[in-house]
Amino acid sequence: MDHKINSSRSGAKKKATMQDVATLAGVAPMTVSNCYRVPDKVHPQTLARVLEAAAKLGYTRNRIAGNLASGRSQVVGVLVPSLENSNFIGMIQGLEDRLHQLDHQLMLAVTPTADRELDSIRTFIERRIDGVVLTDVQHSRDTVDLLRNARLPTVETWSLKGPFIDMGVGFSLYDAAFDMTNLMIEAGYRRIGFAGFTPASTERFLERQRGFEDALRRANLRHDVHAYTEQSEGFAGGRITLNALLREEPELDGVFCGTDILAAGMIFECMRRGWRVPGRIGIAGYGNYQIASEITPKLTTVATPGYEMGVAAAEMLVGRLVGAAPAPVIRDVGYRLISGASF
Template sequence: MNDQKSPKRSIKMSDVAREAGVSPMTVSNAFKHPAKVVAETRERVFSVAARLGYVPNLMAGNLASGRSNIVAAIAPSIQNSNFAGMIIGLENALRARGYHLIISVVDKIEREFEAVRALIGRRVDGIVLTGVNRDDATRTMLVNAGIPLVETWDLEGPFIDMGVGFSARKAAKDITRLMIASGKRRIGLAGYEVSNNRRFQERVIGFEEAMMEAGLSPNLTAFVPDWSGFSGGRLAMDELLGREPLLEGMFCFTDVLATGALFECMRRGWDVPGRFAIAGYGDYEIAAEVPPGLTTIHTPGDKIGEAAADMILRRINGGDTSDMIIDVGYRLVVRGSV
């Protein structure tokens, strides 16, 4: 006796049409072009489809139209609140125009080639990348693919196609100038051991320019592993204080490092900012909550995502893309730590 159940017949468009009392074309339009279907009819089609477990096959239509209505984003992390903000901005802007977003998390530049190749192979309509650091093979593949591409979180380029971001160098320079204006002279920088990360390199340059303009030494820098979390702030402080016991402050690559430095000051019983001033970067949620409040740079991830989506959709639909590079700016947020 064979106890195996025979596989269920897949639900077809014609089944939904029959149950909903409409034509198969109406079912097709309800899913692909919902604006063409009267709201009451559309909802009835969706209700029947959900009850029957019908999932439309979009591939056939995509082959005919040459569109997938899917945009892909590659981000180094979704734990970072700024990257999460960019993803939310992308998702909201794309969904409002009938597009879907798929996300690939790639934390190493060496893995980006495979991720990009997989996305191009799935015929996405556009790609959003983080930064402008690409190896030659990935850059060549993207150029040859010819699909709309936006590189984000950078303003200097060079861009393969389009770009949206802000000047990390100017942001770092502004917040270092603020520390100097507060009376601090022996200021260090806490960063990550990521030598090929352009966004981080720009922060170092901005710090160095501000220090040299003020006639101060730019050489007090310490770099910790990018996985070190809050402890990285303590590690950087320990290293810098070992080289300069009279260190008066520290600019950190991220609010995570800066918060770790604040915790270390608490352990040492140091007044912030009296004995030691601390500045961060990113304006993460914790920045406003940790005492005495973290002075930092607000980076608008949501605006970057919204702008990237708009640029890709304009390119897809033949709109004006003369503004190929968009500066969304940044904001200096002054709290109690400086």
């Protein structure tokens, strides 16, 4: 036998193949294959014999070869614009967990720009991934075309609206804000303000703000107390917006903050003023960032369902691959209100 091909790892024993296992077990290679793919359909004694032979040889199946023959890679690609955002991390975690259970693997690409997204998708397709998970629904024309032409099962996340290339999963920012605001109203708050960032995430903030306003409107309460600050202000934005809100509504008794960073910053500011939270003022957050549970009082906040979205995306993709009944193409995974002590 000629081992030259193995030259780069000249010291390595050649890996055992299915053929080797078959020979040792006294069966055909296909039977070995059956042992791994459909063990139920193999006679228990045969199965035992084969597995023993495999163990003796230290055999590990080569799924690359299997992929080529079957046309399925059991790999799903996920693209996120950044790893800084804990929402995306949660989604990756959900994907990984569920995919692992479903015997699929996760290939990750970080794609801060449209070019890089396109590039990574192209590479993923060359690697014959079975499906792809995209962040958000804004993608270049080229990306959309590429995905469509390849007929690659695709899930877009963080939106319920689309337009979707294929499938979508998300939740309603509006509903989340609406519910949270109602919770504050039910708790007795009557003069509630909204604090948000500007202008970066305008679209996403607007949806929250509409939910906020509609809840107040329905309760016949004042719904036009808003304040905005730059994202770059960090915690200081909490002080800035609190001051602004108080100027507009001196009787302010509650604030719905568009993110936990603002909420935390506002709590720090209240601490500085000697205001009790709650008591003097109630504060709601959004995002369930790490700080939400570290701060005192813990924030009552909205958990964005990154993890759940990842799980759903994994299920939608694998469901499609195994050819189950055509599942719904858009999934609403909802959200959770995390109950803290900040109002």
